Amino acid sequence: MTYLGSNSYLGLKVEAVENTPVIPNAFCPLISESIKTNINYTADRRMKGIDFKSDDLLPGNKMHEGDIVVYPDADNLGHFLNMLMEKGSTTGSATGYTHPFTFGTAKSYTIEIQKGPYAQRFYGVKAKQIQGIFEDQKLKLTISVKAVGQFSGGQLKAALSGSVTELKLSSAFTSSPNKGLVVGDTICLQLDSGSYQDIVLTSVNADLETVGFEALSITAAANNLIYLKAQTPSYTSLGGILTQGNTLVGVAATSALADTAAASKATATSMYDFSFTLNNNLFDAPSTGNNQGPVKLIEQVKEAQLSISRIFEDVSQHVSWLNSIKQALTMIITGNTISGGTTKESLTIKFHKVKPMTNDEPLEVDSIIFDRQEMEALYDSSDAESIEISLVNKTAGTSY
Amino acid sequence: MKAKNISKETLIVPNVGIVKPGEIVDVPKGFNNANFEIIKKEVNINTKK
Numbered sequence: 001m002t003y004l005g006s007n008s009y010l011g012l013k014v015e016a017v018e019n020t021p022v023i024p025n026a027f028c029p030l031i032s033e034s035i036k037t038n039i040n041y042t043a044d045r046r047m048k049g050i051d052f053k054s055d056d057l058l059p060g061n062k063m064h065e066g067d068i069v070v071y072p073d074a075d076n077l078g079h080f081l082n083m084l085m086e087k088g089s090t091t092g093s094a095t096g097y098t099h100p101f102t103f104g105t106a107k108s109y110t111i112e113i114q115k116g117p118y119a120q121r122f123y124g125v126k127a128k129q130i131q132g133i134f135e136d137q138k139l140k141l142t143i144s145v146k147a148v149g150q151f152s153g154g155q156l157k158a159a160l161s162g163s164v165t166e167l168k169l170s171s172a173f174t175s176s177p178n179k180g181l182v183v184g185d186t187i188c189l190q191l192d193s194g195s196y197q198d199i200v201l202t203s204v205n206a207d208l209e210t211v212g213f214e215a216l217s218i219t220a221a222a223n224n225l226i227y228l229k230a231q232t233p234s235y236t237s238l239g240g241i242l243t244q245g246n247t248l249v250g251v252a253a254t255s256a257l258a259d260t261a262a263a264s265k266a267t268a269t270s271m272y273d274f275s276f277t278l279n280n281n282l283f284d285a286p287s288t289g290n291n292q293g294p295v296k297l298i299e300q301v302k303e304a305q306l307s308i309s310r311i312f313e314d315v316s317q318h319v320s321w322l323n324s325i326k327q328a329l330t331m332i333i334t335g336n337t338i339s340g341g342t343t344k345e346s347l348t349i350k351f352h353k354v355k356p357m358t359n360d361e362p363l364e365v366d367s368i369i370f371d372r373q374e375m376e377a378l379y380d381s382s383d384a385e386s387i388e389i390s391l392v393n394k395t396a397g398t399s400y
Numbered sequence: 401m402k403a404k405n406i407s408k409e410t411l412i413v414p415n416v417g418i419v420k421p422g423e424i425v426d427v428p429k430g431f432n433n434a435n436f437e438i439i440k441k442e443v444n445i446n447t448k449k
Binding site: 011013023024025184186198229230231232233234235236237238 | 407409410411412413414415416419427428430431432433434435436
């Protein structure tokens, strides 16, 4: 049997208790993903009386990381920001909630990615970096994430026969093989007949290897396969991407003036290319009493960069670069009108202080001149802030 | 097989359609979604002799 990637999904849900898995119930259409578990296998090189390199592999430190690529809408964008930054108090109502984000302590998520019949679940997921670029007018995000653990598939530890209400998972991958599972999950167990039995979990036991369920008549041998059953995705919306055409960028001497400049097309700065990278340099705290992966993920120093290409109109940007002059930049992307009112979805990113690391004005025949700038976002002492993000959408703050 | 949308959102579900909160719809065999509760078939036991 073959499976098509187009049928897959990204499911996600914020964890009520950090690093404690939950069942994802929000779904986001993926462009691509590359999250994987690295078991860091090495060849067993111990002397065992053989003259071949090795007779087995030995596992090393488990790591779970990779990238998610999406065209975000205003609602699922909140989840990705929530993985990277700290959300403040949400204000507003169902016709327009405003969620403020600043760098701080991010929330952890459980995410699932469908791989054919099984769901690859990661828990304790936080974002290390979000890169936003406009690709063919559309805002495309690459979210680099890390996780503390995973559940996807495994094997039955001991044979089952007759009416049973629990099973044990093999501890070949980890000493805590039921970690990552949640009451209410559906797992699929390979029967001796070759078919798979759906099993809805009623308990995930504290012995870290047993799961319970309502009585079922099962005949299955030890080492039969088990996997977490993929969900059928459900979406609250399948449109509403954010576009460059609905983006205004204000650049001025202060953040307040940049806000004013970004408020209208007449005062905004025309950008040819615009991309940003937000990074919290997430650290994998080494595994301690946890054989699944890092014990926790810790935000370290925060940073951000901008890459801008704007039409060269005067010498100001050249001098800004030469003399390292402070600028502030505000970007506002407006989306659809939220149902039931007149408020529009929006994403506002305020960089309180930026300076160009480079400012190139390359010349090409028959081409107008651009200021091509690589900007470093800086902490602004007068505003006591570096970056602020404000997201307006129809999703209540409790979802984040 | 039937399932009920137990979320507070109207949901778009591939191969099922648009499902309002609280709505019960037919779903394909094997359907599995955290926003839905599978409706178990009621078993009518006739005890009348």
